[in-house]
Every structure is written in structure tokens, then in C-alpha cells.
Amino acid sequence: MPTTLTLKNIPDEIYARLKTAAALHRRSLNSEAILCLETVLAPGSITPGERLARARALRAGLQPDAFDADDIDRMKREGRA
Numbered sequence: 001m002p003t004t005l006t007l008k009n010i011p012d013e014i015y016a017r018l019k020t021a022a023a024l025h026r027r028s029l030n031s032e033a034i035l036c037l038e039t040v041l042a043p044g045s046i047t048p049g050e051r052l053a054r055a056r057a058l059r060a061g062l063q064p065d066a067f068d069a070d071d072i073d074r075m076k077r078e079g080r081a
Contacts, residue, residue: 007033026061 010018022032046054067075 018029018032018036021036022029025032025035027035
């Protein structure tokens with residue numbers, strides 16, 4: 001049975017980073033916090049099938065034709081600058 005946990009006195013910077021990550025991953029704050037805790041406290045290797053399922057889920061969430069090849073190349077170059 002899941003347990004409820006209340007966190008108090010979260011530093012503003014940590015809260016902001018969690019909120020940003022949740023928005024980026026299209027998750028609730030609660031889901032993002034649980035994932036962060038799982039990642040740190042229960043590390044394990046992800047099977048290739050799980051990694052593929054995650055990639056497909058992310059791809060399914062993208063809007064078709066949101067970016068063309070030139071946009072992607074430009075963003076890659078900007079990210080490396």
C-alpha cells in the first residue's frame with residue numbers, strides 16, 4: 001500500500017528545479033519527486049525494453065512535424081556552444 005509523505009522546508013532552489021523538471025517531463029510534482037527518489041534510492045539498470053518503451057512514450061508525446069531536420073541541427077549546435 002502506498003504511503004503518503006509530506007516534505008517541509010524544501011529549499012526554494014530545489015523546489016524550482018523539481019518544478020521545472022516536472023514540467024519538462026510532463027509529470028506532476030508528486031510523480032517527479034517519486035521518480036527522483038526511486039532513481040537515488042533504488043538504482044538499477046534499465047533493460048533495453050524499458051529504455052525503448054520510455055523513448056517511444058516520449059516520441060508519442062511530441063507533436064508531429066514540430067521540428068524539421070534543420071531546426072534539430074541548429075539546436076544541437078546551440079547546445080554545444
